[in-house]
Amino acid sequence: MAEIGLRERKKQRMYRDVSDIAIGLFLEKGFDQVSVAEVAAAAEISKPTLFRYFPAKEDLVLHRFADHETESARLVAERPEGRTPAGALRERFLSGLAGGDPVTGLCDVPEVLAFHRLLYGTPSLVARAYAYQERSEAALAAALGGGLDARLAAGQVIAVQRVLALDNWRRIVDGEPVAVIRPDAVAAAGRAFDRLTAACPELATPQPPACQPGPPAPDASESR
Template structure:
């Protein structure tokens, strides 16, 4: 199968250039102090071009989470034979922690820490991230529903999905807060793993009774 065409590759390069430029400016000057016009000028594109790639200013940051959109749903869909969805999600999260994956908040790279600081502490960006998380809930609920063959009006998959996605977000923010306080990822990793174990145990004891 052939790879993406020249036009698509050019679009992706432009998209990354705009996002990287914006994040660089945000990290130096703060999210609220940087205008879209300044970003467009620094990235050498017009404002209409910028908005074709990123409908809102907040999307310039949230774009960094795009590769993880629907990840929880994919984990459930690809789980091992006989493995419960919550067990698969727990295993996957522990693996991400061991890799110090930025999505878990357990990454002490200075730029990643600053980036998470922007995301978690800027109200409009946090609100946009909540919308992003809502799409993850939809995708995970659909995967859970398909996995057990429930009907579309069965509320259980959505209840489980909402609590899993919320738990992962809370864990990530707690991990970031510890690192922002001066600790290293290696120092925090044991506690982060214990916190994840506690969270998923609570989920199993609670929503696990719903059959997942």
């Protein structure tokens, strides 16, 4: 078991290191001006090895989103008793706004802003990001019970989170301070999740209590 853990840690480190090297080159020279061969050379690996980890050049950038693909689904699946899916998702987004989580768009750290400029300023990256969003939707739909209604609800959740984050980022880029944006962002998130809750019954269903063990079965010998 320890050997498997070490192998997985090495794999994750490879993902992170190569992605960081690639993003550094893209920020310096531009996404379209850097070849995959140049990234592989800088990371001191072969192109075939790079493509084993990153099937497309865009994945070198979007790997940073991979850790968040199933976050909404996990929040819904692991929500405490009595909590609705919308409530769990709202709490997480509001917590992200309070903490300046880059996923919410409300983050003015220069490195994060540069990354978002690279992402939103590169059409192929924006297009590739939809694949990550589709996987997030699929995971969330499964956590909501599956079926068309669950997929519709999941699609709306992912879209709302994306639009809220993009609006926050654009306001920062336009020069507004985070302290000015945050109250509006919190209010907007509240309105958005209220609408989601009202529109999607799947998001308004509380987590049922955990199953309690029933009474022990009678001893067969006692009935003789």
